[in-house]
Amino acid sequence: xxxxxxxxxxxxxxxxxxxxxxxxxxxxxxxxxxxxxxxxxxxxxxxxxxxxxxxxxxxxxxxxxxxxxxxxxxxxxxxxxxxxxxxxxxxxxxxxxxxxxxxxxxxxxxxxxxxxxxxxxxxxxxxxxxxxxxxxxxxxxxxxxxxxxxxxxxxxxxxxxxxxxxxxxxxxxxxxxxxxxxxxxxxxxxxxxxxxxxxxxxxxxxxxxxxxxxxxxxxxxxxxxxxxxxxxxxxxxxxxxxxxxxxxxxxxxxxxxxxxxxxxxxxxxxxxxxxxxxxxxxxxxxxxxxxxxxxxxxxxxxxxxxxxxxxxxxxxxxxxxxxxxxxxxxxxxxxxxxx
Numbered sequence: 001x002x003x004x005x006x007x008x009x010x011x012x013x014x015x016x017x018x019x020x021x022x023x024x025x026x027x028x029x030x031x032x033x034x035x036x037x038x039x040x041x042x043x044x045x046x047x048x049x050x051x052x053x054x055x056x057x058x059x060x061x062x063x064x065x066x067x068x069x070x071x072x073x074x075x076x077x078x079x080x081x082x083x084x085x086x087x088x089x090x091x092x093x094x095x096x097x098x099x100x101x102x103x104x105x106x107x108x109x110x111x112x113x114x115x116x117x118x119x120x121x122x123x124x125x126x127x128x129x130x131x132x133x134x135x136x137x138x139x140x141x142x143x144x145x146x147x148x149x150x151x152x153x154x155x156x157x158x159x160x161x162x163x164x165x166x167x168x169x170x171x172x173x174x175x176x177x178x179x180x181x182x183x184x185x186x187x188x189x190x191x192x193x194x195x196x197x198x199x200x201x202x203x204x205x206x207x208x209x210x211x212x213x214x215x216x217x218x219x220x221x222x223x224x225x226x227x228x229x230x231x232x233x234x235x236x237x238x239x240x241x242x243x244x245x246x247x248x249x250x251x252x253x254x255x256x257x258x259x260x261x262x263x264x265x266x267x268x269x270x271x272x273x274x275x276x277x278x279x280x281x282x283x284x285x286x287x288x289x290x291x292x293x294x295x296x297x298x299x300x301x302x303x304x305x306x307x308x309x310x311x312x313x314x315x316x317x318x319x320x321x322x323x324x325x326x327x328x329x330x331x332x333x334x335x336x337x338x339x
Contacts, residue, residue: 003295003304004224007031007041008270011228014044023299025054030301032061035224036110039065043108065108072096072111075165079114080197082133086125090198091117091191093170093209097200098229105232109225113157113166117201119188120171127155127169135160135167151177173212173254179319180216182208182254203237204246208256215259215290219309219316223294224270230263231271244276251279266290 006028009016020028032038042058042065050058072095080090092100095111118126135158137145148156154170172184187209191199201209210233214226237243251260264280265287267273293312296305303309 002299004031004035004297005295006299007035007037007224008295010041011037011044012270012272014048017045017048017050022051025051027299027301029054029057030299031297032301034297034301034303036222037225037228039068039108039110040225040228041108062108065110068110069099069106071165072099072114075114075163075167076100076198078133078160078163078165079116079130079167082129083118083126084197086129088118088122088126088129089188089191091188092198092200093117093173094213097206100198101194101200103232104236105229107232109229113168115168115170117170117173117184117188120184123155123169123171130158130167130169134162138166151175153178173209174216178216180255180259182212182256186250186253202246202250203233203240203243204250205254207233207237207247208250208254208260211251211260211263212254212256215263216256216319219313220290220293221309227263227267227270227294231267231273234264234267234273234275238274238276244279247276248279262287262290266294270294 006024010028017025017028028041029038032041038058038061042062045058046062076090076092076096083090093115095106095109096114096116097103098106098109099111138157138159139145145156148154153172153175154168157166157168159166173182173187174180187201187205190202190205192202193199200206207230210226210230214220214223214230218226247260248257251257261279261281262284264273264275265283268275268280269287269291289308292305293308296303296308298304
């Protein structure tokens with residue numbers, strides 16, 4: 001296979017790797033590294049007979065993923081300690097939420113920045129508390145600071161001056177300029193306490209946010225990992241009797257019904273995820289283009305299909321802001337002119 005379909009098949013059916021040759025193993029590991037799924041692949045292939053060199057690579061990936069998880073959990077605790085004295089509820093997003101809740105989506109997953117969401121009314125207090133606890137601005141220039149505060153769904157990113165860890169403080173899950181407007185207050189109000197002082201979004205909202213991150217707020221770079229998150233989440237929550245109806249209701253509430261439907265179709269097409277057809281709907285002409293973008297790597301793990309990738313890059317910016325604002329923003333970023 002000359003695309004990332006080889007990686008998809010290995011994740012869906014780990015036994016499919018039994019007949020791989022040396023060249024195919026190189027491709028599989030390269031693809032997994034490129035999509036940041038090498039730790040996940042190690043978890044999926046655990047216990048299967050593989051060549052010694054492959055076993056060594058997978059072991060290293062597994063160790064790194066476990067270390068990433070421990071770091072993430074420690075950063076959650078540091079953030080909790082920083083925010084708790086001001087009575088600010090810590091609500092985890094993305095990988096940290098998966099890890100802290102020990103969801104199947106966390107298995108082998110590398111966790112990057114700590115992402116949290118707080119009510120917009122608490123942003124100033126949360127910012128002050130984190131700055132006092134040792135975090136500093138990663139991008140301190142005036143234009144970036146103003147752009148984040150006026151138009152984005154989060155504060156400018158913060159990095160801890162000693163540990164080098166990053167935290168993104170969200171007040172909603174899409175930029176204020178985006179065409180869709182999720183109900184941030186509802187996200188926060190329906191959050192669930194998973195430990196004293198630590199919360200995550202509700203199951204349906206976790207899925208909606210994962211879909212938002214994949215389809216409504218990006219160019220699908222690294223999309224196979226994000227789609228794998230959705231697969232694991234749907235398999236985790238899908239057997240609950242009220243989950244699918246809750247997902248439908250929350251997708252409608254957050255103006256994300258169409259992206260959720262598309263994500264369900266994509267994860268079913270690629271990862272054979274059981275989905276509710278009443279929510280997913282039937283195939284759409286654009287679904288195959290999304291699949292083409294998701295699989296856009298060659299046998300060495302390099303990105304290919306530049307026209308497709310460019311189209312999705314343009315699409316991601318088009319969805320995030322109106323045309324005139326987009327043109328001005330891209331001009332400023334390209335020229336360095338903040339006038």
